[in-house]
Amino acid sequence: MFEYCADPQSIQGFQWLSCYLTNGKHLLFYQSFGVVLLLLAVTAPVALAFGFVGASAARSRFLPFSLFGKGYTSIVRGVPDIAFFLFFVIALDQVFEYLRHKAKCPDWELPIRQGNDFVVCDIAKLPLSNSPQWVHEVYGFTLAVLTFAIVFGAFAANVLYGAMRSVPRPQLETAEAYGFSSRQTFWRILVPQMWVYALPGLSNLWMILVKATPLLFLLGVEDIVYWARELGGTKNPRFSDYPHGDWRMYYFGALLVFYLLVTRVSEVVLDRLMSRLTLGQATAGGEAQRKALA
């Protein structure tokens, strides 16, 4: 990074630190913060969408839909996250490769399962083994988003299902009395009003999601906790220009600050969102807002 960094053994104090903190490994560490934030930004809406679909399916009058919605939420909520992540990522990857294999190599004769091995033809690999590393990383990231979305979507579905049932019945009855069809009642009365009931539960999920990102490493994405552990570990002078002892405490301390900041920002945003959603609602909060204005 800086010119004086060429020989780190000869420098000390602030200069040493400035070189140390800007070496290639640390730049990867800083990048991983971006990866984690990007993951959160992408996963949250996708998981919410999964949850919405799951909740709408669960309360459907058409039996297969409602079984699907209820099955999805109860199965996924019941399986431990870590088992789900370990199993799912390998299984999902194999499903994709199996489908591509069937489509692209119809005259392949060998079995796909050979003992422990999962073997598909070369051009069915996902990503191809000769594609550059970034393609593999993007693919891993996509799998991570999908896995997180499925897991957190199930919890969100349960929260939304509860929220949909919390909207006061008279509101829906009034809509029906005005001649709204059931679809119109759902989209114009139920959905706009349910968020205020869903938000406390969803905000909990958001906070859990923020803290669940270290599971990313199970999916082959190198996240901030992985790098903190790697960088903080003892560095031997034979293998590093920047030898140091066990510094994991400092790195994890930095992560603590980062997570607390994310929590604080989330709280502020969620509070604003809550007061926005409460506006004009038939809840205690909405009533209080109305009185304060009047």
Added chain:
Amino acid sequence: MKKLILTTAALALTAGMAMAESHAMTVRMGTEGAYPPYNFLNDNGEVDGFERDLGDAICETAGLTCEWVTNDWDSIIPNLVSGNYDTIIAGMSITEERDEVIDFTQAYFPADPSAFAAMSDSFDGTGVIAAQTGTIQASHVASMDGAELVEFATPDETIAAVKNGEADAVLADKAFLEPIVAEDGDLMFAGEDVVLGDGIGIGVRESDEELKAKLDEAITALKEDGTVNELIEKWFEGMTGPY
């Protein structure tokens, strides 16, 4: 929203297809990146160490294009058999249990004695002993009388456990402990060394006989021309090339 997911999946698929044109044989080398001097991440965050040098030499000799990938030790075998990379070159000793699941090339590093490192020389082979999960050292400690095994996910944590008093000693490859003991005033070798495993080889899928043959051939060639010895002497201080 569902569309969005479908689009992402479709994107991932097409991205793969676009690359299908070039057919050069690329081998993805899976390693742990946390076990110096065998393999570790250097200051630039790249895989480095004895196995990096050796792996690159093997690929050059065998005419393969190699790409390095790091993976957690815990899931390093499952990810090999499901095809996320093609080899394991991570200081993995050849053992019967592992040989049932994957295949190994011939050894490129001889059976290295494992050693105990402790904070005092009063260690007598009993007490709490740290080892990395899923290693031959962990199974050895589990079979020792009077020893209690504590397992850690990474090699670095096993050392830290001894230094903060959580464990009385750590059992690991001597070549891994040697530089640590040499640079650290508090740690010392204690007790007697044990020889475990049948040397270190490259792990490949059992169905991948073609690749295994190529790698074996390259290792033989590199052993004959002295490259393996040279690299062992470069990375392992005080060791003479055994081949």
